[in-house]
Structure formats: structure tokens, C-alpha cells
Amino acid sequence: MSRSGLSRRALLAGAGAGAATAVVGWNTSTAAWATESGAGVAELPTLDGTVTLQGDGLERFSSDFGHLVTARPRAVLRPGSVRDVQQLVAFARRHRIPVAVNGQSGDLAQLGAAGLESHSSYGQANPRGGVAIDARGLSRVVSVRPGRAVVEAGATWAQVTEAGLAAGWVPPVLTDYLHLSVGGTLSVGGIGGAVQRYGMQVDNVLELDVVTGTGELVTASPTRNRELFEAVLAGGGQVGVIVRVTLALVKVRERAHVFSLYYDDLDAYLADQEKVLAGRRFDLQVGDVVRSADGSRWRYKAELVAFADAGRAVDRAALLAGLVPVETEVVEQSWREYAFRVDGFAGYLRAAGFWSLPKPWLSVFLPASSARAFMARAAEVLTAADLGAGLLLFYPYLRSKVRAPLAVLPGQQEVGWHFDLLAFPGPGSDSAAMLERNRRLYDLAVELGGKRYLIGAVPGMTREDWRRHYGGQWEKVARAKRRFDPAGVLTPGQGIHAS
Numbered sequence: 001m002s003r004s005g006l007s008r009r010a011l012l013a014g015a016g017a018g019a020a021t022a023v024v025g026w027n028t029s030t031a032a033w034a035t036e037s038g039a040g041v042a043e044l045p046t047l048d049g050t051v052t053l054q055g056d057g058l059e060r061f062s063s064d065f066g067h068l069v070t071a072r073p074r075a076v077l078r079p080g081s082v083r084d085v086q087q088l089v090a091f092a093r094r095h096r097i098p099v100a101v102n103g104q105s106g107d108l109a110q111l112g113a114a115g116l117e118s119h120s121s122y123g124q125a126n127p128r129g130g131v132a133i134d135a136r137g138l139s140r141v142v143s144v145r146p147g148r149a150v151v152e153a154g155a156t157w158a159q160v161t162e163a164g165l166a167a168g169w170v171p172p173v174l175t176d177y178l179h180l181s182v183g184g185t186l187s188v189g190g191i192g193g194a195v196q197r198y199g200m201q202v203d204n205v206l207e208l209d210v211v212t213g214t215g216e217l218v219t220a221s222p223t224r225n226r227e228l229f230e231a232v233l234a235g236g237g238q239v240g241v242i243v244r245v246t247l248a249l250v251k252v253r254e255r256a257h258v259f260s261l262y263y264d265d266l267d268a269y270l271a272d273q274e275k276v277l278a279g280r281r282f283d284l285q286v287g288d289v290v291r292s293a294d295g296s297r298w299r300y301k302a303e304l305v306a307f308a309d310a311g312r313a314v315d316r317a318a319l320l321a322g323l324v325p326v327e328t329e330v331v332e333q334s335w336r337e338y339a340f341r342v343d344g345f346a347g348y349l350r351a352a353g354f355w356s357l358p359k360p361w362l363s364v365f366l367p368a369s370s371a372r373a374f375m376a377r378a379a380e381v382l383t384a385a386d387l388g389a390g391l392l393l394f395y396p397y398l399r400s401k402v403r404a405p406l407a408v409l410p411g412q413q414e415v416g417w418h419f420d421l422l423a424f425p426g427p428g429s430d431s432a433a434m435l436e437r438n439r440r441l442y443d444l445a446v447e448l449g450g451k452r453y454l455i456g457a458v459p460g461m462t463r464e465d466w467r468r469h470y471g472g473q474w475e476k477v478a479r480a481k482r483r484f485d486p487a488g489v490l491t492p493g494q495g496i497h498a499s
Contacts, residue, residue, distance in 0.1 A: 045087040048080030061132040069123030079137035090215025093487040098130025103181030121361045122457035126493040153183025153242040169249035172198040183242040188454040189234040189407040193284035202233035202404040209244035213485025231480035234407040237491030239484035253307035256338035261302040261325035269300035287395040354424040360434040362421040363453035367410040370448035371417035390424035463497040
């Protein structure tokens with residue numbers, strides 16, 4: 001009997017159903033769950049958490065934020081301990097059952113458990129008929145102290161940020177939407193407006209506890225089990241399940257001065273953004289592509305943020321010197337207000353019905369030398385309907401700041417551009433056509449020396465596509481897969497084909 005009083009016979013086959021059937025194990029002959037012991041039945045280990053086999057608790061893990069891929073898992077594990085993850089992964093390895101972690105992200109305070117969903121957009125976190133691990137079973141912020149925080153992988157960046165703010169320390173890099181799991185964004189990279197100074201979120205990890213595909217619990221860092229450390233960060237969940245993370249923190253600055261600079265000319269926008277990047281004028285630097293007021297064309301907006309302590313002004317003239325926007329807006333707000341700025345927009349998207357519709361996102365990185373050509377082509381192809389109520393982010397980064405090997409970026413050029421189509425099309429949109437458009441734009445990006453970010457929806461990725469994506473890292477990826485997930489059961493939804 002486990003510490004919570006749940007034996008393997010108490011695992012639930014129904015979500016709270018009074019007539020739930022006890023499950024004892026896996027029938028190796030029929031490749032299905034067994035309700036009675038017998039020949040060919042591999043008994044499940046004793047667990048501290050629960051396993052759901054039917055009902056709403058299972059349906060919630062069938063789709064994800066993109067609502068483009070639907071595949072019902074055979075079971076969902078809500079772990080009560082790290083040991084549960086070890087036991088489940090080891091069991092899955094023995095019986096070749098696919099496993100994937102699902103962060104079930106969202107604003108729990110607003111939505112409740114019923115409104116949570118995976119923030120992958122193209123089935124990346126779906127176990128394809130295997131077992132989904134509900135990361136919210138391990139979602140504590142364990143400790144915060146100057147310079148670092150220890151958190152479980154299912155905790156959200158919103159949780160980490162709130163706990164850090166109370167102590168005066170915050171993550172140096174945050175995603176725009178904070179209600180995403182720490183383990184989820186670290187599995188793909190985690191990019192935000194501070195990438196020009198601090199790299200991606202994966203570049204600010206001090207240590208990881210990982211359950212490998214063999215069920216072994218391993219602590220990894222840059223100086224300890226480094227091969228696993230580098231294979232996990234931005235590794236798409238291919239070699240292990242992140243269960244605990246030690247994150248670097250920085251001192252919080254209390255005020256955010258937000259500059260919005262608008263451009264009608266793409267060349268002027270590119271030049272000013274790269275000028276700002278070279279001069280390191282701002283603490284955060286992003287930008288997006290928006291429709292003009294009359295809806296007839298695209299405009300370009302740089303969003304630049306300077307942090308300051310309370311009561312301290314910033315030199316706006318110096319920050320804007322030499323830049324040539326056609327329009328400028330400046331707003332001052334608290335650091336927290338800026339960090340959680342997307343919550344209001346997300347609330348609108350939910351209320352207007354966009355949140356639950358298909359979302360064919362596309363995210364790529366481009367070398368600076370081809371950013372203009374790609375953006376010009378995308379501007380010709382994309383319509384207001386393609387974007388819907390969504391966003392099209394487009395801003396520069398410094399390649400040298402991104403150090404995690406599997407956060408793959410283009411070539412040798414120091415400056416690159418991030419193109420991030422976060423589309424929220426309206427009802428009745430042709431998702432199939434939009435996916436085909438994504439593929440064409442992805443192929444163009446590759447032709448121009450670009451790379452993809454793992455969150456996007458790119459159909460038809462082949463083994464050769466993945467080889468080309470990873471380039472010189474491909475053998476390292478394949479070797480790590482063979483070593484740490486020899487049965488090839490982890491995160492099949494990425495479709496990386498490295499085993």
C-alpha cells in the first residue's frame with residue numbers, strides 16, 4: 001500500500017464513476033488494460049497518484065491548444081510523486097507503451113480544471129494512444145531565494161513569477177503568456193523579449209531532475225551528466241521527463257517603460273530594430289506585424305521596454321535617438337502589469353470564442369540576411385483572415401545569447417529574426433489550407449537558411465526534414481535517443497524520428 005492508500009487495484013477506470021472498474025495491469029497479448037490478473041497480464045506498480053482510463057479526465061488530454069490533432073490516450077497518470085513517474089515510464093518501456101507529459105496549461109484561477117489544455121499546437125504533447133502524464137500532479141514552487149528558484153516541472157511561469165516577486169527576484173526570460181508549465185517551455189526552448197540579453201529560458205537553467213526513458217531518476221547540470229542536460233533542454237521531450245528544475249533568477253526592477261514604435265516601411269523597421277539590438281538600449285525588445293487602421297496593408301510595430309526602479313525616470317530622448325518611426329507611444333506601468341499583460345487579451349479570446357478554435361501556428365528563426373525576403377513574401381501570402389484575432393511577432397535576437405545546443409538556430413550570422421505566427425482564425429476557417437500554407441512558408445524559410453521552433457504546426461515533417469533541421473547536431477540527437485530512451489516510447493507526437 002502506498003503512502004496515499006492507493007494500491008494498484010484502486011486505480012480508477014472512470015473519472016469519479018461509482019461503478020469504476022479496478023485495473024490491475026496490462027495485457028501483453030491484447031495490448032489493452034486488464035481488470036483481472038492472469039497469464040500474460042503485467043501488473044501495474046503501486047502508485048501514489050491516480051490513473052484515469054475513461055471519462056472527462058481522459059477526453060481533456062485528447063486534443064491540445066491547436067485543436068488540429070486529436071488522439072485519445074489510453075490512460076492519464078496524475079502523479080502523486082516523482083516515484084510515480086519513474087514507475088510508469090519503466091512500465092511503459094517494458095511494454096512499448098508511448099508516454100508524453102502534458103502541462104495542461106491555462107489560468108487555473110479563471111478557467112478551473114475543465115478549461116485547461118495542452119499548449120502544444122500540433123499534437124506534440126499527445127502520447128498517440130499511450131499514457132499522458134498530467135504535469136499538474138507535480139506543480140509546486142519548492143523554494144525561492146536570491147538568484148535561484150527550485151520548482152517542479154508542472155508549475156507554471158505565472159506561479160514562479162508570483163513567488164519570485166514576493167521575494168524581489170524573477171526569471172530573466174519569460175514567455176509572453178505566463179500560464180504555461182516550466183517543463184513544457186524548457187522542452188522546446190522558451191523564448192521571450194529578453195532573448196537579446198539572456199537567451200532562451202533553457203539558457204537560464206542551473207540544474208534538472210529528469211526521469212529518463214528507462215525510468216531512472218537523474219540529476220543533470222552543465223557539470224554533472226552534461227550529455228543528458230543538453231539533450232533535455234529544447235529536446236522536445238525525446239529523452240526524459242523533467243520533474244524538477246533549478247532556475248536562475250534576477251533582481252526585479254519595479255517599473256516598466258513600454259515604447260511602441262510604428263513603421264509603414266519594412267526596411268525602416270528592420271534597420272531600427274537592428275540598431276536598437278546593437279546598442280542594447282532596452283531591457284526587452286520584441287515586435288509584431290499588424291494591420292493598418294483601414295485594413296489595407298501591414299504595419300510593423302517595435303515594442304521596446306526599459307525597466308527602472310520606482311521613482312527613477314528613463315531618458316526617453318536618448319533611448320529613441322536616431323530611430324525613425326512614423327508614430328510613437330509610451331506607457332509606464334509596474335513590472336508585474338507588463339509581465340501579465342497578455343492575460344486580458346487571452347480573456348478576450350476566450351470570451352469571443354477564438355480560444356477553442358483550430359490555431360495553425362508557425363514559428364521559425366531566420367538569419368538576418370534573409371529576414372527581409374521572408375517577411376516580404378509572408379506579407380504577400382498572409383491575409384487578415386489568416387491572422388484572425390491573433391498576433392504575428394517579428395523581432396531580432398543575438399545568436400550568441402542562445403547557448404543550449406538543441407535550441408537550433410540558423411547558420412553563423414550573429415543576428416537573426418524570430419517570425420512567430422500566432423494565428424487565431426475565426427469560425428469556418430480552412431485549417432487544411434492554412435497548414436499547407438505553413439508548410440510552404442516553412443520550406444521557404446529552410447531555403448533561406450532558417451530553422452523551425454518546435455511549437456509550430458508544420459505538416460509532413462520527414463526524417464530527412466529533421467536531419468536537415470538539426471544539421472550537425474543530428475547524430476548527437478540520435479545517440480541521446482538511443483541511450484536515454486532505448487525503447488523509443490517518449491513523446492511520439494513530436495515526430496522527430498531520431499530513434
